[in-house]
Amino acid sequence: MTNPNTKDAVRVLVHGASGRMGQAVLRLAAERQDLRVVAAVSRGVPAQRVVDGVPQFAASELGGAPGFDVGIDFSLPQGFDPILALCLERGAAFVSGTTGLGENQRDALDVAARSIPVLSASNFSLGVAVLGELVERAAAMLRGWDCDIVESHHVHKQDAPSGTALTLGEFAALGGAEPRYASLRAGDIVGEHTVQFATAGERIELIHRATNRDIFARGALHAAVQLSSRAPGLYRLRDLIS
Numbered sequence: 001m002t003n004p005n006t007k008d009a010v011r012v013l014v015h016g017a018s019g020r021m022g023q024a025v026l027r028l029a030a031e032r033q034d035l036r037v038v039a040a041v042s043r044g045v046p047a048q049r050v051v052d053g054v055p056q057f058a059a060s061e062l063g064g065a066p067g068f069d070v071g072i073d074f075s076l077p078q079g080f081d082p083i084l085a086l087c088l089e090r091g092a093a094f095v096s097g098t099t100g101l102g103e104n105q106r107d108a109l110d111v112a113a114r115s116i117p118v119l120s121a122s123n124f125s126l127g128v129a130v131l132g133e134l135v136e137r138a139a140a141m142l143r144g145w146d147c148d149i150v151e152s153h154h155v156h157k158q159d160a161p162s163g164t165a166l167t168l169g170e171f172a173a174l175g176g177a178e179p180r181y182a183s184l185r186a187g188d189i190v191g192e193h194t195v196q197f198a199t200a201g202e203r204i205e206l207i208h209r210a211t212n213r214d215i216f217a218r219g220a221l222h223a224a225v226q227l228s229s230r231a232p233g234l235y236r237l238r239d240l241i242s
């Protein structure tokens, strides 16, 4: 096992650090021996310059961040371009969970992957990774059935349909279905996705319910450590699950 005080620990920059996901990532990162958070970046200027030993930066100060091996991004599409550019400039790996990206931003990930290891995932939970496979198989076996993907999230979520719903839709399409989407924003729901297949007289529902953001943060940290030693390329979460 690596010692966090030696150069063996993977140096991580957390982007979107003040957010719901950023806070979960920082808390779980502090428990790990195999990585060390060297910078926490939020949009606004931080009230304190160091928190729990971690240097804090505003997005406008990104260029002044210390050396790092991998950037973990849970921000918003408005914050995405500068952090991807910094990872490219520094030759660092890039792990992003930010959803609602535009087409140009998705294209930029493909281009970046020629130079650095890149993983962009709409959902870092193991359960959703499995659900995707189930949806593809169900769609392939239920040709001609209606396929509807219904997602529910907290009232602060800005994008709709969720990134996960769109990813599940891609799996459904691989199986031959034509998915439709519906979104609900209510209370503090962490994230729920239902994929329904329906025909006359019967229907099947495949459901994933996230009740704690730690599942996403843990998956992103695991991916970050794995990705930091990989060759440049575009990776999927399943490539890094061991």
Ligand SMILES: NC(=O)C1=CN([C@@H]2O[C@H](COP(=O)(O)OP(=O)(O)OC[C@H]3O[C@@H](n4cnc5c(N)ncnc54)[C@H](OP(=O)(O)O)[C@@H]3O)[C@@H](O)[C@H]2O)C=CC1
Binding pocket: 015, 016, 017, 018, 019, 020, 021, 022, 041, 042, 043, 044, 045, 059, 074, 075, 076, 077, 078, 079, 080, 096, 097, 098, 099, 100, 121, 122, 123, 124, 125, 163, 216
């Ligand atoms: N892939 C996955 O498994 C998951 C993905 N997500 C996605 O992660 C993202 C973040 O979600 P959540 O934590 O709930 O969001 P929050 O709104 O709680 O946090 C957003 C963070 O991004 C920062 N930020 C916003 N705009 C900018 C900008 N222009 N430049 C730099 N930083 C910026 C905010 O800083 P400040 O506080 O200073 O404004 C804050 O730190 C969303 O896209 C969400 O869909 C969420 C959960 C799981």
Ligand SMILES: O=C(O)C1=N[C@H](C(=O)O)C[C@H](O)C1
Binding pocket: 099, 122, 123, 153, 157, 161, 162, 163, 164, 165, 190, 191, 192
């Ligand atoms: O914004 C969120 O909260 C979440 N976003 C991701 C998405 O858009 O799918 C993942 C998860 O559902 C929580």
